[in-house]
Amino acid sequence: MSTLGKGTLGQAEGEWLAGIDVGGTKTLMMLSPIASGGPTIQRKIGTRTSGSPAEFIDWLFAELKQFGEDSGIPYARLVGVGIGFPGIIQDARGILLNAPAFHWPQLDIRPLIRKVYAGRIYLDNDVNLAAIGEHAEGAAQGCDDFAMITVGTGIGCALFLDGRLYGGHEGGAGEIGHLIVGDAGLEGRAGSDPNEFGVLEQMASGTGIALQARRRFSEHDADPSSAVLELAGGDQARIEARHVLEAAKDDDPEALRVMDRALGYMARCIANIVGLLNPALVILGGGVAAADPDYYLGGIAERLAGLTAVPVALAPARLGNEAGATGALVAVRAKLSAR
Secondary structure (H helix, E strand, O other): OEEEOOOOOOOOOOOEEEEEEEOOOEEEEEEEEOOOOOOOEEEEEEOOOOOOHHHHHHHHHHHHHHHHHHOOOOHHHEEEEEEEEOOEEEOOOOEEEEEOOOOEOOEEOHHHHHOOOOOEEEEEEHHHHHHHHHHHHOOOOOOOOEEEEEEOOOEEEEEEEOOEEEOOOOOOOOOHHHOOOOOOOOOOOOOOOOOOOOHHHHHHOHHHHHHHHHHHHOOOOOOOOOHHHHHOOOOHHHOOHHHHHHHHHOOOHHHHHHHHHHHHHHHHHHHHHHHHHOOOEEEEEOHHHHHOHHHHHHHHHHHHOOOOOOOOEEEEOOOHHHHHHHHHHHHHHHHHHOO
């Protein structure tokens, strides 16, 4: 557990807001005065992944309450909380339609939150909130037509069109992890289960990169002296995306083979987004993209050349892992201002 920023503020005055970015492994919480421009403090904790949805919400708000108390901010002073979840959320009703990282069924979150918190709530997809954060304080400042893509455990996308976040009919716009960009990944799929990783994710996310590398080393012609296998302790079942990315930096042939496919699929995905929506900018963030932004964005740009009829700028996310919680603060502050 870590607390960053100003740390304990003594007995803080006035009303405060919380922004929470729930990730598959880590959860980042931020506290900020309701008036923008004040000190922001943050705490990162491991995400609870076991138990029921109700138990998760109880845990999340107990952690938030403790964070506030440790920082001199009584729970009663938290007048608004913005939360980003890794799933599709209908913000108007608070219905979580899917959450692959948690394997929850379709769920109405608001009644669960209302049992433990009485203030204003803003709920949205985690990538949507990251895009709001990047638009307000990061790489998309001054740009009103952009796509924000995060590549980590899964792959997500948020769309800003004409200066507004575009959610689509059910809040599911930008679920590009389920895009079909080739025949690979379709084997054995009778349909698309929203609570499972999609075809693109199986090929190009951190999960997919690890999966493809493990499959590669199960083949007879894979090089057993590869740095990928060495980094995984010689056990192909323990290969993770970070092993592939690290080995690719040193031009390991097996790592480059896996990354060539992953980067190629991402370039096709971006080409489709550009052809359909013509954004001025595509921002790439998430753990995989952030591991080596120059290599990752450069590899995509190289493969994207010639695939699009109109130019598009690529940029790394500027706020890093703070984008989602920052966006949650921006969104809940705007909601309170509109009351």
